[in-house]
Amino acid sequence: MRTPVQNPFQPGSDIIPDVWAGRVAQLSDWRDVLRPRLRNGGYERGRTILGEPGTGKSSLVRKIAREATAAGDWVTPQLRVPAGADPLKLVARAVVELADQAGLRGSTQRRIVDLIGRVEQIAVAGWSVTVRGADGPEPHRALFELLVELGEAAIRQGNVVFIHIDxxxxxxxxxxxxxxxxxxxxxxxxxxxxxxxxxxHVERHLPIAVYLTGLPDFEDMAGSRKGATFARRFATTVLAAIDEDDLRAALQPFVIAGWEVADDEGGVGRVRMDQEAVDAIVALCCGEPFLFQLAGQRAWNAGNASTISEDEAIRGWRGAEGEASAHVERILNRLPPREEEFVTAMAALAPAERTATKIAARMGLTLAAQVGPFSQRLDTVRGIISRGKPYSFRNRAVEAYLTTEWPRTY
Ligand SMILES: Nc1ncnc2c1ncn2[C@@H]1O[C@H](COP(=O)(O)OP(=O)(O)OP(=O)(O)O)[C@@H](O)[C@H]1O
Ligand SMILES: [Mg+2]
Incomplete structure (x- = not known):
């Protein structure tokens, strides 16, 4: 017997879902490159992970942060910047807390205790107020200096300082x-x-990992305004849809052994999934992490037998169609008019016909070069299309929405 109470699928945001799929390259970057190299004294750029809403940016870095915490690293919580807020305040507060965790406040060095005090001031007053009233160094300088102290403490401890700004x-x-x-x-x-x-005596770098996550719009802000300095110091990844193979692998535990749940009698039961139900969920969610959780959750809740059937996956999805549409519309509605026109024109062409020239023509433009800027952004900044020969959709939900009856599929 399965009940909604035990449902392991978690559509929502900022969640580390129990049913995890893919993102192998990013997880391995942390485990096999970033963390070992930082502990070894090597230099590593910060990591920026961008993507359209619901691609799993926050979940991914929260999962990495959880691993870091388990390994004994000093990890900030997910620092979410509210619209218009002063990010320096937020980060200053978190870094002071890490300094406390590292025991720096108990330092016998007056300089370090003063430094913590200066950064605490930024945490309270923000950078603008601090700048106006201060005769000391600029706030970013104080924050930098405290990060250096923290990094040196981490060298002594053998761990890593982990900062996640979302x-x-x-x-x-x-x-x-x-x-x-x-x-x-x-x-x-x-x-x-x-x-x-x-x-x-040898030189080494500080073991500090910085992860920035957010919508692709950040690339415009930081990339163009801050130019090369930002690009050189942060490596950017754009998250796109999850491969079908990875989604299948995530559901495999249901097919083979069954997903373990607590049963009514204090024992352990197992919930299985028919291979056809797996296929349906994988096809319906179009690789979107949020829709994957939604489809799984609905399929689970559509019945109470110990095996989830294809029929339940489909019936469950029917109740989720509205949310699935809203999810894609959120992505489309965020696009600037020309980019939205571009994807609409591209979708109207048969897959083999999707060339820059033909898409431009459909948009009423004479030259392929005129659509260059839009297609480039949709590819490299947003991860929605891929400019191969011909162009294709990387966001399969956007494609399905524009070219078929999806999310109404059955
Ligand atoms: N690798 C994954 N495998 C399975 N589900 C995932 C994965 N990553 C994220 N999800 C699910 O996708 C949903 C959205 O994740 P998340 O909140 O991290 O997205 P986001 O990119 O941060 O979105 P936003 O731009 O709105 O902040 C959550 O329900 C989460 O459970
Ligand atoms: Mg997020």
Missing amino acids: EVQNIADEAALSQLLIALGDALSHAVKVEAPGGA
Whole structure:
């Protein structure tokens, strides 16, 4: 017997779902590259993970942060920047908390205790007020210096400092963004001298990992305004749809062993899924993480037998069609008019006909070059299309929505 109470699918936001799919490259980047290299004293850029709403940016970095915490790293909570808020305030508060965790407040060095005090001031007053009233160094300097102390404490501890700033597209104030990027970027590229075995002094970098997550709009803000400095200091990944193979693999535990749940009698039961139900969920969600959770949740709740059937997956999805439409409309409605026209024109052509020239013609333009800027943004900044030969959709939900009856499929 299965009940909604035990349902492991979690549509929503900022959740680390129990039924996890894919994102193998990003998880491995943390486990196999970033963390080991930082602990080894190597230099690593910050990581920026961008993507359209619901692609799983926050979930991904929260999952990585959870691993970091389990490994003993000093990890900030997910620092969500509210629209228009001062990001320096938020980050200053979090860094002071990490400094406390690292025991820096108990330092015998007056300088460090003063430094914590200065950064606490930023946390309370924000950078603009601090700048106006201060005669000391600029706030980003104080934040940078505390990050260096924290990084040195992490070297002694053998762990990593982990900073996750989410919803970075909400940083509206250019000066605040610049201060934040300078403080973080300078800390990442700062080298310190340490004693190597044998007594020689060598230079190493601080073990500080910075993850920025948010909507692709951030790339415009940071990329164009801050130019090369930002690009050189942060490596950007655009998250797109999850592969069908990865989604299948995520559901495989249901097919083979069954998903473990607590039963009514205090024992353990197992909920299985027919292969046809797996196929239906994978096809219906079009690779969108949010829709994957939604389809799974609805399929589970559509019955109470110990095996989820194809029929239940389909009946469940019917109740989710409205939400699925809304999800895609949210993506389409965020597009600037020309980009929306571009995807609409592209969708109207048969897949083999989707070339720049033909799409431009459909938009009433004579030259393929005229659509270049839109197609480039839809590809590299948003991950919605891919400019191969011919062009194709990477966001399969957008394609399905524009070219078929989806989400009404049956
Ligand atoms: N790798 C994954 N496998 C399965 N489900 C996932 C995965 N990543 C995210 N999800 C699910 O997708 C939903 C959206 O995730 P998340 O909130 O991280 O998206 P986001 O990109 O941060 O969205 P927003 O732009 O709205 O902040 C959540 O319900 C989460 O459970
Ligand atoms: Mg998010």
